[in-house]
Amino acid sequence: MALIGTINAPNDFAFKNRIMNGAFAISQRGTSFTPTDLAYGLDRWHFRLDGTPGTLAVTQAALAAAELPPFSYAMRFNQSVTASGRTYLRVGQHIEGLEAFSGQQVVVSFYAKCASGTVAIPTLRLDRYFGTGGSPSQADNMGFSSGGSPTITTTWTRYTAIGNVTSTSGKTYGTNNNSSLLVGIDFPTSGTFDVYVTGFQVEIGSVATPFEFRPYGTELTLCQRYYSKSYNHDVVPGTATQVGMEVCGFQGASGLGGAYGNVKFPVKMRTTPGTINIWDGAGTTNTHSYTYGGAGSAQAIANGGSWWGSGTPFNTSHSGFFMRPTGSQPSAWNYVHYTADAEL
Amino acid sequence: MYKLIGYYDYDNHLNKVGKLKVEENVVLRLRDNAYVYFIEDSKDYQEYLKWVAEGNTPEPADE
Numbered sequence: 001m002a003l004i005g006t007i008n009a010p011n012d013f014a015f016k017n018r019i020m021n022g023a024f025a026i027s028q029r030g031t032s033f034t035p036t037d038l039a040y041g042l043d044r045w046h047f048r049l050d051g052t053p054g055t056l057a058v059t060q061a062a063l064a065a066a067e068l069p070p071f072s073y074a075m076r077f078n079q080s081v082t083a084s085g086r087t088y089l090r091v092g093q094h095i096e097g098l099e100a101f102s103g104q105q106v107v108v109s110f111y112a113k114c115a116s117g118t119v120a121i122p123t124l125r126l127d128r129y130f131g132t133g134g135s136p137s138q139a140d141n142m143g144f145s146s147g148g149s150p151t152i153t154t155t156w157t158r159y160t161a162i163g164n165v166t167s168t169s170g171k172t173y174g175t176n177n178n179s180s181l182l183v184g185i186d187f188p189t190s191g192t193f194d195v196y197v198t199g200f201q202v203e204i205g206s207v208a209t210p211f212e213f214r215p216y217g218t219e220l221t222l223c224q225r226y227y228s229k230s231y232n233h234d235v236v237p238g239t240a241t242q243v244g245m246e247v248c249g250f251q252g253a254s255g256l257g258g259a260y261g262n263v264k265f266p267v268k269m270r271t272t273p274g275t276i277n278i279w280d281g282a283g284t285t286n287t288h289s290y291t292y293g294g295a296g297s298a299q300a301i302a303n304g305g306s307w308w309g310s311g312t313p314f315n316t317s318h319s320g321f322f323m324r325p326t327g328s329q330p331s332a333w334n335y336v337h338y339t340a341d342a343e344l
Numbered sequence: 345m346y347k348l349i350g351y352y353d354y355d356n357h358l359n360k361v362g363k364l365k366v367e368e369n370v371v372l373r374l375r376d377n378a379y380v381y382f383i384e385d386s387k388d389y390q391e392y393l394k395w396v397a398e399g400n401t402p403e404p405a406d407e
Contacts, residue, residue, distance in 0.1 A: 038391060132385045176385030274386025275378040285377040308358075310351035312370050312379055326358060341378075343387065 017212040018095050019183065020044045020222045022110075022200040024060055024073045028229055029339075030236040031060040035091075040343060042075055043223040044093050051086030051189070054079060058091070061196060068111060068156050070213065074198035078115075082190050092125050092184020094344035095202065096270065101181045103167035108144075108183055109160045109201045109208035112152045115194035119152040122189075126163045127182040129344075131174025139182060142166060152195055160208045178271070180344050224267045229339040237339045242281035242301065245335035248288060248323040259308075259334055264320040273340035276313045276321060280304060281335065286311055288325050292332040305334060313338075345374040346392060350405025366405050374403075 020026075026043040033039070034057060035047035041058050049056075061076040068074075077091065095101075108124060124147075127139040147161030165181065173179050183202050187193065199211040214222075220233070229237050230244045249261030281289040282303040289303045306326050313321035325334040349367040352360040369382045371392060380388045396402075 038387065132390070174385070178385045271385060272381070272383055274383050274388040275373070275380050277376065277378045286372075308354060310349045310367050312349055312351075312367055316381060341388070 014212070015214075016203050016209065017214075018100075018181075018202045018204075019093055019200050021219060022198075022211065023071055023213065023219075024075045024198055024200075025216060026220055026223050026233075027060045028223065028227055028233065028237075033058045040227070040341075041091075044226060044343075045075065045091055046093070046343070048088060048090040048092070049083075049086065050088060052084045053086075054083040055081035056083070056089075063198070068198065071111070071198045074111075074196040076194070076196050077187060078194045079187070079192050080194070082192055084190075086189040089187045089189055090125060090184050091187070092127075092182050093200075094129065094180035094182050096178075096180055096344060098128055098130065098165075098168060098179035098181050099173065101165040101204070102169070103165065104204045105162065105164050105206050106181075106183075107160060107162050107203050107205055107208050108147075109158060109199070109203075109211075110197055111156055111158050111199040112150075112195060112197045113154055113156045114152045114196070116154060118154075119188065119193045119195050121150050121152065121185060121187065123186045124148050124150075124161050124163075125182055125184040125186060126165065128165065128168070129178075129180045129182060130168070130171060131179035132176045134174035134179060135172040158199070158208070162206055176271075178344055221267055224265070225270050226343045227339070227341050228265050228267070228269065230263075230337045237277065237337070238279055238283050238285070240281065240283035242289060242335070245281060245289060245337055247333060248336045249325045249334040251290070251292075251325070251332040251334065259325050259332070260322060261325070261334060262320055262322050263313075263336065263338060265318075265340060268318045269340065269342040270318075270344070271342050272316050272318060273321075273342045275341045276316065277339045278311075278313065278323075279337040281337070288323070288334050288336045290325070290332040290334045318342075346380070346395070346400075346402040347372045347374055348402050348405040349379075350407065364405065364407055371402055 021043045033041040040046045059076045061074045126142040144161045144163040150159040246263045249259030251259040280287045280303040288305040308324040315322040350364045
């Protein structure tokens with residue numbers, strides 16, 4: 001009986017938190033963002049907004065050791081100049097696979113504080129997305145039965161909201177395996193505010209359990225299913241550096257085409273990436289770097305290499321892509337930096 | 345804003361062959377120089393389709 005009670009107890013297991021990067025430690029795209037509609041910031045978190053933006057900055061804020069242990073980071077959402085004509089301002093995360101939540105009660109929990117005064121959150125989000133070609137085609141907000149409109153204060157507080165994801169029976173999922181449950185926060189559409197959020201967790205059940213800390217490497221690997229890059233973790237894509245570049249072809253003889261190369265992603269991505277960005281080691285887009293110099297010669301490194309054809313990554317897949325540089329020098333190894341995006 | 349991506353075929357000695365061609369399944373997004381692939385479930389492709397549906401057209405490819 002005790003065993004049954006244990007294994008049936010909600011959320012006493014690894015990966016109980018369906019949110020990735022809930023502690024905001026993973027920041028492959030950078031640590032400071034000026035949000036635009038549909039853009040992504042800290043890993044797995046994306047923005048929705050309209051209107052004239054005012055001044056809005058979203059950053060990965062480092063927390064002092066004693067501020068909210070054991071959390072090291074928070075997402076800071078700072079609207080310092082009010083927007084105009086805005087009807088929504090949202091940060092949220094698409095949790096892949098809506099079917100896992102169908103007919104389930106979920107509990108959303110997070111820690112938050114604001115820099116001054118109080119900030120009334122209009123609503124938290126709990127939206128069903130049925131995927132491309134699914135029905136209904138528009139997301140529907142399930143709302144929350146409790147805690148859906150918290151007021152943030154200047155003291156770190158854990159907020160909890162309970163909602164029900166209505167059964168998807170009778171609905172139609174799209175055929176591209178990209179249904180999702182969107183969970184997030186709708187911020188005020190006007191005025192100024194400065195809010196910090198961390199420890200974001202989504203569990204099936206009605207009781208918020210302690211935040212699940214996963215190892216950094218595990219959390220990063222989870223995020224790389226949706227976005228990956230060649231740069232070191234703490235280097236913003238597009239930075240001028242040759243550290244981490246991927247080989248994308250070898251040029252044997254001078255003046256000949258044919259230096260095919262295959263770049264592999266660190267983990268298989270959710271799907272074939274919808275976008276790929278390319279840089280050379282100088283931070284110039286859509287070109288490549290190359291080393292050259294035959295046997296007995298000093299190796300030199302150059303940037304701004306050209307391509308055979310359009311220079312577009314081709315044969316893209318869940319695993320990687322091919323490129324075809326033209327080596328302007330004999331015995332040239334060709335390199336690129338890249339980012340690949342397969343977010344929902 | 346988007347731009348079509350052009351290319352030429354080359355012979356094995358990197359001499360252009362024929363006329364400019366245009367990539368049919370990818371376009372360049374100018375705000376971040378990202379290659380946007382025409383993949384149905386890509387949010388970025390859907391954004392591109394919406395932009396086109398609003399009456400916009402991508403810039404022509406460079407020669």
